[in-house]
Amino acid sequence: MSWAYWALLSALFAGITAVLAKAGTNDIAPNLATAIRTAVVLVLAWVIVVVGDKPEWKTLSGRAVVFLTLSGLATGASWLCYFRALHLGEASSVAPVDKLSVVFAIAFAALFLDERLVWQHWVGGSLIVAGAVVIATK
Template structure:
């Protein structure tokens, strides 16, 4: 499988996540829901690492560790905001607006990683912004 297959699976699971998370946050605080979800993700991720074979700890640099820790902080903050939004809004509206993360990722990849943006990035990113705006203003 190439990156497109994995990205489509990620999108499918993200869609499933939105619906299940909305149902799960109905009667509990969003922060508790986020903590429960994070615990499950933590156990699942370490389980996969341990089952897949021995981790390559030697290849983990200090720089990589800093970036991964900062990514974890950003993920945690994103999830807290996402669950709060799901608690307050409809999953069919929250999830598409949350996908504006794609536009942020494109812009940040260009700014900080030096990735070159093609016209497809500009057109696709613009369509995502327009789509999120249309859904958010329904």
């Protein structure tokens, strides 16, 4: 299966996540909600690795550990902010604004990974920004 299939499934589950997370943050603090979700993700990820992937620990480089650690810190910060936003706002407004992450990812990929941006990146990114602005200012 191609990357597009997995990316579409990721988007589907992210949409489901927004609605479930909003429902889950109604009666508890957003940081507690984030901690519970993170614990579930942690257990699920390790079960998948241990049962399915059979990792070769020898291939794990220090560079990979550093970047994955930084990625984990960024994910944690993102989730804390996301759950706070969901606690305070509507999922139908918070989730689209959160998807501005796509525009940031495009820009960061060009800046730090030397990925070449083509016109489709510019047009698509602009449409994402426009859509987020329209929804956020409703």
